[in-house]
Amino acid sequence: MAQWFECKVRYDKLMENGMQKKVNEPYMVDALSFTEAEARIIEEVTPFISGDFSVSAVKRTNISEIFWDDSADKWYHVKVNFITIDEKSAVEKKTTSHILVAASDFKGALDNFMEGMKGTMADFEIASIAETTIMDVYKAKLSSTSPAEA
Known part of the structure; x- marks a missing residue:
């Protein structure tokens, strides 16, 4: 992770x-x-x-996931609440998660977030979407040197 x-x-x-x-x-x-x-x-x-x-x-x-879009020039912080029901007490519980979404505008951020959440079985609600001042995001560089290359 x-x-x-x-x-x-x-x-x-x-x-x-x-x-x-x-x-x-x-x-x-x-x-x-x-x-x-x-x-x-x-x-x-x-x-x-x-x-x-x-x-x-x-x-x-506290960013848990990033949704990429190579054509985007801005980064948006999406605060999302995942909703679960406690089986014993039948009480609704919300767990907050923070996701960074690349987009060109606010609507694009919402669309890219919804596209990234496609296939998610959990119920969720968007608490907020805000543009950030982040200039760029750099993924981990995984070294792929095999014994033959070394």
Whole structure:
């Protein structure tokens, strides 16, 4: 299961008007530890940032799943409640889950979320959908070196 970390990268960004502005942009990284998350974000952003930059924060997130869309340019945080019924007491119980959805707009986020939830047997309700400031999301890099390649 993926463990998602939010990493903030601080650097001087060249704005559209030609001015330099210090920014602190968040990225998501799939990693096993804080150390790996920091190393991964440095590896991923180095080709895209000219000049000095620093990783200003690394924190573990509660994102349980990510629904991808390669044509999307924004990330939306969907808070969903899964509804179960306790068989003994017949009481309805809600379990909250957090899902990151790639989309171009709010409607696209809802559509992509519903598409990702297709085939889910559990009852659920969407508690909220909000656009995030996340710039990009990086999946884990699985090394596929077989003995023959080594």
